[in-house]
Amino acid sequence: MFFSSEKGRMKRKFLGIDIGGTNLRGKIISGQGDTLGEGKIRSDASAGISRLMENLVGFIKEFSRQEISAIGIGVPGTVDSANGILVQGPNIAETRDFPFAQVLSERIGTATPVFIENDATCAAIGEYRAGAGRGSNSMVMITLGTGFGGGIILDGKLWTGENGFAGELGHMTINPSGPPCAGGSRGCVEAYVSQVAIRRIVRENPKLREKFSDVEESAFPERLAELAREKDPAAISVWNDFGANLGVAISILVNILDIRTVVVGGGLSGAWELFIGKTTEETERRCISKAARGLQIKRAVLGDDAGVLGACYLAESGLEENC
Amino acid sequence: MFFSSEKGRMKRKFLGIDIGGTNLRGKIISGQGDTLGEGKIRSDASAGISRLMENLVGFIKEFSRQEISAIGIGVPGTVDSANGILVQGPNIAETRDFPFAQVLSERIGTATPVFIENDATCAAIGEYRAGAGRGSNSMVMITLGTGFGGGIILDGKLWTGENGFAGELGHMTINPSGPPCAGGSRGCVEAYVSQVAIRRIVRENPKLREKFSDVEESAFPERLAELAREKDPAAISVWNDFGANLGVAISILVNILDIRTVVVGGGLSGAWELFIGKTTEETERRCISKAARGLQIKRAVLGDDAGVLGACYLAESGLEENC
Numbered sequence: 001m002f003f004s005s006e007k008g009r010m011k012r013k014f015l016g017i018d019i020g021g022t023n024l025r026g027k028i029i030s031g032q033g034d035t036l037g038e039g040k041i042r043s044d045a046s047a048g049i050s051r052l053m054e055n056l057v058g059f060i061k062e063f064s065r066q067e068i069s070a071i072g073i074g075v076p077g078t079v080d081s082a083n084g085i086l087v088q089g090p091n092i093a094e095t096r097d098f099p100f101a102q103v104l105s106e107r108i109g110t111a112t113p114v115f116i117e118n119d120a121t122c123a124a125i126g127e128y129r130a131g132a133g134r135g136s137n138s139m140v141m142i143t144l145g146t147g148f149g150g151g152i153i154l155d156g157k158l159w160t161g162e163n164g165f166a167g168e169l170g171h172m173t174i175n176p177s178g179p180p181c182a183g184g185s186r187g188c189v190e191a192y193v194s195q196v197a198i199r200r201i202v203r204e205n206p207k208l209r210e211k212f213s214d215v216e217e218s219a220f221p222e223r224l225a226e227l228a229r230e231k232d233p234a235a236i237s238v239w240n241d242f243g244a245n246l247g248v249a250i251s252i253l254v255n256i257l258d259i260r261t262v263v264v265g266g267g268l269s270g271a272w273e274l275f276i277g278k279t280t281e282e283t284e285r286r287c288i289s290k291a292a293r294g295l296q297i298k299r300a301v302l303g304d305d306a307g308v309l310g311a312c313y314l315a316e317s318g319l320e321e322n323c
Numbered sequence: 324m325f326f327s328s329e330k331g332r333m334k335r336k337f338l339g340i341d342i343g344g345t346n347l348r349g350k351i352i353s354g355q356g357d358t359l360g361e362g363k364i365r366s367d368a369s370a371g372i373s374r375l376m377e378n379l380v381g382f383i384k385e386f387s388r389q390e391i392s393a394i395g396i397g398v399p400g401t402v403d404s405a406n407g408i409l410v411q412g413p414n415i416a417e418t419r420d421f422p423f424a425q426v427l428s429e430r431i432g433t434a435t436p437v438f439i440e441n442d443a444t445c446a447a448i449g450e451y452r453a454g455a456g457r458g459s460n461s462m463v464m465i466t467l468g469t470g471f472g473g474g475i476i477l478d479g480k481l482w483t484g485e486n487g488f489a490g491e492l493g494h495m496t497i498n499p500s501g502p503p504c505a506g507g508s509r510g511c512v513e514a515y516v517s518q519v520a521i522r523r524i525v526r527e528n529p530k531l532r533e534k535f536s537d538v539e540e541s542a543f544p545e546r547l548a549e550l551a552r553e554k555d556p557a558a559i560s561v562w563n564d565f566g567a568n569l570g571v572a573i574s575i576l577v578n579i580l581d582i583r584t585v586v587v588g589g590g591l592s593g594a595w596e597l598f599i600g601k602t603t604e605e606t607e608r609r610c611i612s613k614a615a616r617g618l619q620i621k622r623a624v625l626g627d628d629a630g631v632l633g634a635c636y637l638a639e640s641g642l643e644e645n646c
Binding site for chain 1: 401460461475477482483484485486487488489490491492494495496497498499506507508509567568571574575576578579580581582583608609610611616617
């Protein structure tokens with residue numbers, strides 16, 4: 001009996017999908033963690049939720065030639081994972097309190113369970129299980145993309161909070177009188193440490209502004225990194241501040257939670273060597289020494305794979321909890 | 324068999340002790356939570372650890388006419404609870420990495436297990452089990468005393484962190500360029516929201532300074548509250564800032580952890596009506612709306628009893644884990 005159920009378990013296949021602004025990325029893994037297939041199509045997320053659903057259903061059906069046990073999806077936005085609801089998806093037009101998992105299940109038309117989570121949370125699960133956080137007990141992952149995202153794993157378990165919205169790390173205040181945030185707050189860490197922040201900082205800097213006049217806003221971070229590598233003092237100074245502010249945020253997390261592993265990923269982590277020195281310095285200065293005992297700030301290793309792999313693990317763990 | 328063990332369990336008695344700067348307070352509770360005895364003696368903590376140990380041993384022996392199943396102690400300082408070590412006790416002279424639980428056990432000379440925790444953490448356990456946090460699932464308690472202490476309970480369990488030092492809430496940075504802190508950091512919330520902070524703020528305020536010339540520093544908060552109740556604008560303004568800064572700290576905690584219950588206690592919570600309006604306002608402004616869903620900021624109800632009761636529960640839960 002045990003053997004047969006164990007065998008059934010091993011035969012399971014999990015489909016993970018990461019919804020990006022540009023692409024849907026999918027991966028199937030086996031119960032042993034081997035990759036059995038992967039793919040990518042356009043997401044058209046900005047065209048609205050119904051177009052996105054259509055694309056998702058088509059994408060999932062392509063994969064479904066294989067028998068899928070559960071589907072996990074990383075969604076950009078605020079997710080009520082317990083109820084499968086996309087509460088707010090700023091990059092998916094007209095989306096508020098959308099019963100994502102239920103609608104998708106109905107559209108797929110099979111009994112395959114669907115689990116959703118915030119995309120940065122999925123990336124955290126991915127790095128924890130198969131990346132830079134492997135072997136750690138507790139971990140915080142910070143994703144430096146357009147915004148400042150996060151995921152918290154405590155004692156081997158995702159901490160989702162009482163409403164399912166934990167890990168909104170970008171909205172930590174690090175300077176009460178800092179720049180305004182869309183939500184009405186001021187001085188959130190996201191206003192200092194994110195792609196959006198870099199765009200603002202460059203635009204406001206008279207020494208840098210002109211050097212970016214022919215650069216698309218989305219390419220600002222890359223250009224800023226190039227300039228710093230060419231020893232441009234103004235660019236170096238921006239990365240120093242970026243690193244120090246990231247350190248302030250990490251010290252807040254460590255003083256509160258006393259976790260030993262902080263993983264930093266997302267597109268901006270490509271500029272790692274330009275900011276990490278200041279990050280470490282500032283973290284150490286601001287942590288009470290004992291809480292920082294054994295602390296490691298690690299660079300994420302899975303890149304874009306973290307989110308889609310995390311979505312696979314989400315499917316797996318969702319299924320196990322529901323079995 | 325079940326009945327007899329259940330009966331044995333119910334017959335257990337737990338001694339909790341709270342080590343204050345001035346007094347040792349003790350309480351015995353039954354397995355059903357009834358108070359079976361209590362007492363208080365001078366702690367002489369400032370005279371150093373060996374004098375404190377002597378006082379503790381005498382105090383415990385007095386209680387020991389009753390048969391105690393386990394002892395829980397709330398200690399002012401950084402505590403490695405898993406190993407029973409007082410890592411740092413700034414208010415107990417010459418104390419660093421002191422094997423508190425072991426030494427005390429040897430001095431008592433019985434097999435009664437001894438568990439220790441940080442005193443603010445004990446207060447959090449007390450309020451969670453028997454006070455303002457009763458019935459909540461997750462809770463953060465903030466203790467506004469000489470410093471800014473805290474305790475975190477997630478899903479019914481104390482979160483102590485990977486080294487046992489979680490909940491150092493006072494060292495959250497809320498303003499990177501703020502006043503310096505003894506540990507080398509700047510702009511910790513403790514530098515704005517604590518008794519020590521109020522002393523500094525009053526001394527630096529030309530409109531208030533003179534009104535405090537005949538007041539002992541330890542009585543500054545009380546005098547400041549009196550002045551605010553008499554409508555002194557400078558005093559009102561200090562409490563407004565105090566409240567707003569507390570709100571910044573609470574918003575950071577809620578954005579990270581998505582907990583619905585925040586309990587605020589400690590001596591300074593006596594000025595509740597002078598700061599709580601601004602605290603609520605600032606918290607709401609800085610929390611992403613969804614994480615703040617259902618959030619309640621509650622005043623602690625157990626007063627000085629929170630710590631000693633929490634120490635009793637610490638003894639109880641320590642024993643159960645070890646059984």
